[in-house]
Amino acid sequence: MKLRWDILRNYFVEIGIYLCAFLFVYAAVSKLLDFETFETQLGQSPLLSAYAKPVAIGVPLLELLISLLLVFKRTKRIALYGFFAMMVLFTTYIVIILNFTDFVPCSCGGVLEALGWTEHLIFNVCFIILALFALLFEKKQNDSRIMSFKKPKTFIISILSVFIGGVMSVSTLYLLSEKEIQRNNSFLRRYPPHPVTTIKGLNIKYNSYYIAGFAEGRIYLGNSSAPAHTLSVDTTLANVKTHKIELDNTQQITFFSPQIRIQSPYFFLIDGSVPVIFKGKLSDWKARLSWQGDNNFTFSQMESVSSTQFVFRSIDNKSSQNVIGRIDFDNSDTFRVSNKLLQKQIDGIFDTDGMLRYNSELNRLIYVYYYRNKFVTADTDLDIDYQGRTIDTVKNAVIRIASSNSDQVRRLAEQPLIVNHQSYSAGKYLFIKSDRLGKYEPEEILKDASIVDVYNLENHTYEFSFYLYDYKREKIKSFQIYNNILIGLSEHHVVLYRLQPLNFELKK
Template identity: 35%
Template sequence: MKTIRTRFVEFTSYFFILLFCYASISKIMDFENFQIQIAQSPIFSSVAGFISYGVLITELFVCILLIFDRSRIIGLYSSFFLMVSFTIYIYVILNYSDNVPCSCGGILEKMGWRTHLIFNIATVILSTAAILLDTGQTGQRTKKIITSVLLQLLLSILSTAMIIVLYHRSDYMVKKENHFIRKFLQHPITEEKRYDLAVNSYYFAGSTKDSVYLGNYTTPFSLISLDTGLKEMNEKKIIPDRFDFSFKRAMIQINAPYYYLYDGTVPVIYKGLLGNEKVRTYSKSQAYFSQLINWDQRSFVFSTYYAPLKKQSLGILSPEEKNPLQLKPDLLQKSKDGVFDTDGLMHFDSENQSLVYVHYYKNQFLVLDKDLNIKGDFKTIDTISQPQIDVAELSDGRRKMNKPPLKVNVTSTVKYGLLFNQSNLMGRYENSKNWENNAVIDVYSIAEQNYIGSFYLSKPKEIKKIQLEIVGDYLFVLVGNEIIRYRFAQNLTRHFIKGESRKP
């Protein structure tokens, strides 16, 4: 008659057989996509080919070991090693990586990363218990249990070392191996106040001279205002004149005295007056877009996919005109695929009537006028002039990054003729510890065509993305669920250009 110990060991073995078989078969069924996902990993990008096959073979081989009584203990140790490795991998991804891929199969792919981490920890505990119980069934129990514990400890150390070595060998680490030198400004900002927003789903929708406006990704039909003193928050519901759209990513943008609710996947743009909850349909089915900037009361600048040239394009949308669209497909110069390599952020400097387009993957930003004529083509201080991306086209026509791209510029904002740009690259002589809990902001003068200097913004290391908004002499920063107000020092405000800028 089988003991409870024996049944537990068998149950654990069957569980891992089911887990590894299901995961490996799911990967095999969509192997092309699995390889792409592995290649996108910041840890496995440099050995993606080997890892994609190695994981499948190992998982299936462990299943075979677990089936037979003679090899079951080896299968349990192997399961322990795999699950510890997967756990360390997820921990590193969550805490040290800017890029979070998905490289699991089947039902595990539906889990969030933190849920997946908890699941993996539970499987490590389960395999540990099964190994100890199986070892304890034979003679010389104490000696064998001690040996088993030491062996598991050794396997844990080996798996941890393996993940760390792969991470440091990864192509992704190139972002920390640059040779440009930053000029750090002396106390350019002073923190004055923080406001707890309770949740981390807010984004900057714009500002006026006395208020900062926020949208919320989870409640897209709400407009939140905060006075610049960060004393009081008010929320107003937005009521569109029609809801017969399948909204996917509705966003709000302020350009006083009006505000706009839009969704480029529908596509629709609503227009309303600040203080009034009702918005009317201003543009419907005139243009699909990924980004939208309201230039004035009658026109918008947008970015979109231009199918004839298979690339991103900028354009002007004037909803009230007879011919509302003007596309400028030649503005963003492609070097590879035309979509990922031209990706970036658009900003409008209302004080100087300039549009600024900051590329994500190369050291370039464009300055354009109202008609999308290029006024300046400038470089950031780093040396990445060509996007370091590798795009793969799947058999169904979809395109994905074949490995983690080197993101040069993370986020930015433009105001008073200055570009404030969060860089993703560490310069020479910079302390890596400063990068763990800070974001570096590089400041450029658009009018004077030069780099002014840099400063750090404090943030928790688990926060990957911050947002910036400038009002008067204040810099507002969204970090997680907090909004922080900083005051600019004179060494920055003396570069502010308020009014029509000098032409670069």
């Protein structure tokens, strides 16, 4: 009876060892045959992004080495411990993915490619148990046992040491990877599965439209070629209306580049080159002059904070640098400028060029630089409360300036490196569109989509990124967020994308 048990035990050990070896050989070969995809998947993992390159190389090599050692009797013992340790590492990775990361990436990996993460976990646990039994029953040559039944404590301590070591190793890599992403600007993006889905698009024929704002479930589009005409559409893109502004321009003001801003129940027609602000109601589209500035003062950007308050970007006459200012009709200090918000690196004009935005939910203005990995948030009194960096690595603007007419006229000598193309802030998030690829990202993706990075303005962290796919072969040139809908504008279409509630905490 004992002999039969020994034979069965030996068969079990041999079959178990060959199964372990086959699993690792198959997994390693699968990874190596499609190494670029494997490395990319690790690079976009929420757990090991910062160490994708060494992990991508090391894991299949270790799997092959362990498989080889499992074949030889003299190395079976150490190889089984190695297999057990690797499976503990893989299982810990899955547990952290499922319970401690912000999102669960797509499932992948050789023989397990068709399995979900929960099935991965069950599969791994089964092989951990198999390895434990194989270690328990395996004998070395010359009657040397892997585990002596006279010394069970030694075996238990060895197994626990390997198990705890594996768990601690992956947990440490996870914490270090998070630090690398959040603090060290390693330019590693992570992509949760399908946080944004395309709803539908509407052909608006002309490429001169821009997003003016939102009010009562409608999207308003201004037209730079026909400033008096505005287009509005509901969020189903089914009900389209046109509006014509009736302007009470008794002052005979000549406009240069007027734009529309919506602040329900009002609309504003603004022109920073004059500069003026006309105000009207959405109910009748009649506007009259609300404010006119000094002819020596002009502004290049303006955002409405409320029906009586605006923030703008202008050039300071004394310093000849970009500054941020505020106009508040209800405040005794109606006009205010701050030269502390924008940080000069080269000339104070081109190097501080960027996008001025206002977040009504946080009551914060945000300025995102075009040519460097930086943005600034401030309150409406123009006091800075946070200076953040994006995950890009370009800290200093890469621009070259040419001067003429005795340095009175300055211009860009060549097209500068644009780090941040577009931006918008809604809820607690800052959305930044960037065409610069991070590590492990395929260049081909930019042919069909744009990349949008999401930052949390409350926690001061990078959250994740998503692809904003082209619509009818047209790229999204600008976008804004209305509740849980992203409104994108391409050359000839307005396109709606849904922001999924699993990934975004936004109004519906």
